[in-house]
Amino acid sequence: MEEVLKVAAIGVAGAICALVLKRNSPELGLAVTLAVGVVILLAALSVIMGIVEFIEVLADTAELDSDILAPLMKTVGIAIITKVAAEICRDAKENAIASFVETAGSAAAIFVALPLLKSVLEMITSLIS
Template sequence: MVDNCLTVGIFCVCGALLSLILKQYCTEHSLTVSLAVCTAVLTAFVLMLASPVSELRIILEAAEISEEYISVMFKALAICCITHIAAELCRDSGESAMGSAAELWGRGALITISIPVFNAFLKLIEKLL
């Protein structure tokens, strides 16, 4: 795992250096390199998590946690990762307002998908009282 982290780190640093060099000549190509590096790392991240996610799903199902809650948890994780990367890419391209808008959208999406979990939590509290 450590060697994979080192490989990804070197890949990101090389991509950042290439992007920085290209930014002097053509900002569009610089942004394209940044997007390509982020896409490659995100794809590797998803592939790396396939096995641990299936194990975690088995553990949560053994604890009798509803599939709906497990699904919300993984969707929330995906929203956080995608929103963070999108916001940082916007900020790197000099569009900090767009980065803030992406983060705001992500927060709204998290609230929207968490409403069923919050509703179930309130019903649980109501039963306990």
């Protein structure tokens, strides 16, 4: 709970600072936005690592192979990075670049998930045979 309050406070303070700076210097406002984003992601890193550890414990309990878990974790990471990058581009009023970032992120997520899809297909094929 306290992590959420810290992140919220940093976000609101950063947004106000960026808003004030964007009036006179849009470039400086964008730089503040990026800096605040990095600080928020660093603050959330401990929570993210806790989630990853919990998922690994669940995978061990369910006796899931790491070949199944790795593509899932990579895909989630790609989605988060893509979302953040696209929103930064939109904040800079570069909607076309944001769309390209989202398209590239989608393609990367599908590419990373291909081994998982292959495993599922092999499992289904073995059940049918």
